[in-house]
Amino acid sequence: MSLLFTPVIGLEIHVQLATASKIFCSCSTDYIGAVPNTNVCPLCLGLPGTLPVLNAKAVEYGVRASLALNCTVRNATRFHRKNYFYPDLPKAYQISQYDLPLAEHGFINITSEDGTLRPIGITRLHLEEDAGKLVHGTSDGRLTGASQSFVDYNRGGVPLAEIVSEPDLRTPAEARQYVSVIRQLVRYLGVSDGDMEKGSLRVDANISVKCSDGRWGERAEIKNMNSLKALERALEYEIKRHIKMLSEGKIIIQETRHWNDSQGITISSRSKEEAHDYRYFPEPDLPPLVLPDGYVKEQLDKLPELPWDRKRRFKDTYGLSEQDSATLTENRDMADFYENCLISGGSPERTANWLRTEVLRVLNENKMELKDFPISSHIIAEMIVMMDNRKLSNTAAKEVFEHMIENSSDLHSAMSLCDISAGGIAGDQLRDLVSKILEQNNDVVRVIRSGEDLNGKKQKYLKGLVMRETRGQADPSEVSWILASLLENN
Amino acid sequence: MAISEQEVRKVALLARLEVDEEEVRSLAHHFDSILEHFGKLNELDLDNIDPFVMDETQTPLREDRAEKWELREDALNEASHRDGDFFRVPRIVSEEG
Amino acid sequence: MDFYRLSAHEICRKVKSGEITARETIESSLERINSLEKGLNALITRVDERALEKADRVDRMLSAGEDPGLLAGVPVVIKDNMCVQGIRTTCASRILGDWKPPFTATVVAELEKEGAIVLGKANMDEFAMGSSTEHSAFGPCSNPWDPDRVPGGSSGGSAASVAAGYAPISLGSDTGGSIRQPAAFCGTCGLKPTYGLVSRWGLVAFASSLDQIGPFARSIEDIALTLQVISKPDPRDSTCNPSKRPDYQSVLDQSSLKEKKVGIVKEFMDYDIDPEVREALEKTIEVARSEGAEIVELSLPVMVRYGLATYYIIAPAEASSNLARYDGVRYGISSEEEDLMDMYLKIRGDGFGEEVKRRILTGTYVLSSGYYDAYYLTAQKVRQIMTSEFKEAFSRVDTIIMPTAPTPAFRKGELLDDPIQMYMADVFTLPINMAGLPGLSLNAGYSRKGLPLGVQLIGPKWGEMQLLAAASVLERSFGPSLIAGGDQ
């Protein structure tokens, strides 16, 4: 009789909202690479006498994310103070939301391993301020003091949306998928860059394991997972740890643990002080946040088409494969680029192929974002149209494409520099060229006509010669067709 | 309602206030009299009272525009332990927070 | 000449007409301060040089034909919990050290914009916690009418400054009576405006939902003028009302109490108050009646019985959070501790005085898990009842008259060892903060020992106009406040 163990996982995701200024003051949120303590003011340094004023954009982004997560947005909500002492928290309280969060009761679908959609409950989404950053003594040289840490408040006050899931996740892979769906969503909405490495999307996991004999281990909270991979590994490690403890009849204590990525283990972060008592109470410096009539509806109307809807539409409308639809809707820029190509006349399938292979390859090779891609959707579409109209072969198009990437030149100069003419070689011109090749390869022609080219190898060889001669400017199917008809005649 | 000296010490730690033994005694005494006073509030029937009114005022919203504050040098200079661009604090060992 | 005796109105008029210069006014004030400050200790920080420079600037503006504003050349004293850029702000605490704020409170900026000249920062109870200005790291402030007595608090220095003639106006802050009670003790007018009328940007917070800045002056006219200047909407304070303010000065001369209903609180009429305070109150009611007011008896049982307990839960709760930021990291006194926890304990243990510690601990306690519902939440509910009790009362009357404090100024040290008794000094004022209403203390005469006796007028929310109107009618009978210092 062997015991069965079911992991129960819930995630708390902190998403930095992509506003220009902080949530309660006008300091810039652009702290990556900034000189420490430059994006600060009396408010975000916690100076006495300062008061918070809420950023309208943070509310807008929070509402937008809430709606996309199918949450119910509260018309009247308020902020609370979460009190605790820590040097990265200059007021010694974090302004957050507590009993009346901005939004509640949502869900988001993930795709299970068997391919079916599974809804994951969203408990709540609330707004809060980020803390500053602590730098501990490093090899920096200047920061070598063994007994000191250093505080940079640039990040303090950057708006966060905290998204709390229900404990609906069962496997590390599901957790990973859930996070990547949330990340894709916030990027689609334009409310965050969702970058885990940069820390603009941070995940804490609550995990416990249920045993088939009825025992249920206490929950552990895991922090410090800075990538999807780290999340998956940390959860795998933790599940194994819980199962081992339960199997050995040991008691799991409720605690916070830190993921150590280099060692591949979680470590208990024992706090030497007494347990936290955050003493939440309503923030008296901020009256309730009341959304005006029609505000939520307006935000709902402003929502872009969500990635999963767009994927379905790409499949249904453009007849793309599951894989192509997924690839092209992975991010909003690519999906927009694709549809812009179609608007400029590109055919759905060839455009999809071209983007998936050529464009994505160039982006990956150069670690480039689509917004920095040197060729516009209009030009890509123009090439596709020429290919669609058999005026440009795939090979020629690739040559021109490479030329444009390398030299950032426009389509027509690229074509003329590659010595490729729009319209390519076709019709009588192509027929004359094929005749010439046949004359030059009389021996091969004879073999074919005598019926000895059983597997068509020799005919393919001739076609290759033609293609080489046309430098890809001929439509391969037209070449085959002309070749076939010339070989038959006579 | 009496409050023990132990409880006073606990609350003082939570509030990060160093208190000596004499202060603990006098604070415990103070708490006793003030809590007795607070106890009066239980005489009232508060069952249907909403503790926080939500409809009186509403918070204004600020336009999302970043501005640079020019006096960060002055602010850093007010710190008793400035270290270059940083505020310096005792080394933090545990990774919690 | 004794320019220090002039009202803000008179100074402004004379400076603008060229009869006197702003510099002469300031010099007269500084002389007055020089002669009395040793005994009074009303100021924590003086800025004589800065004041004279600002005065010269006003004078230069006038000779250039420019208008320096509504308070041209008027000296003002600012309670030391309001930030003025570059001037030490201490809140009468050790913990802030020599902190010089890098920004200026909105109210001070508005005063200076109108040509007012800051003389210095006034003594107070540490972080505005107290009713006597004895809880100051810079020593107690004295009452100008009797140096052995307290000036009241926590804005004792601001009240004493105006009573002693340092300046015709000053600013204080009032969380539970900290403007009105010292105004009564020092025999000046003091107004605590409706919560949200005056910006709190730059006011070091004590209890955010109760704190309000207001003026002291020796006449209602000067109170109205100062209120006009400091009460503008401020986008930096989310709790500050954004609507345009009325012209507070317009109601002063034509006002009478005819057809007005003045409320008196039944429960307070048999409260344990000093006989001379009671006499002053009864005299005030008589004046109101003779001015045509109908006197209406009101019952405010919850406020009377539960106000104090409610206040001493809510105010410390907010204070415990507001005062958590003082950790010696970014400003204020320093510590050499090598452990984070030790640093917090040391800085805060050494930096805060006894009364502040008491309140931080009370506040931490009532918010801590297990006690939040029993104390903090309960108090908030009672606060709602008190608010509706007042709302109902103001559907029946225009103004309520009650004592400002149960006694005249008490002796220094008298209540220091009895915090609860000290808290009782605010029993008539703190319910007004709980309900967010405007309250004004007016001098209604003097005791046989020569101590000022104050009465308090309460108005409905945003009712500053009718409050000032009623006060100016009463003032006509009582006369403007006198300057203390034995030269009447």
Ligand SMILES: [Mg+2]
């Ligand atoms: Mg959070």
Ligand SMILES: [Zn+2]
């Ligand atoms: Zn800031």
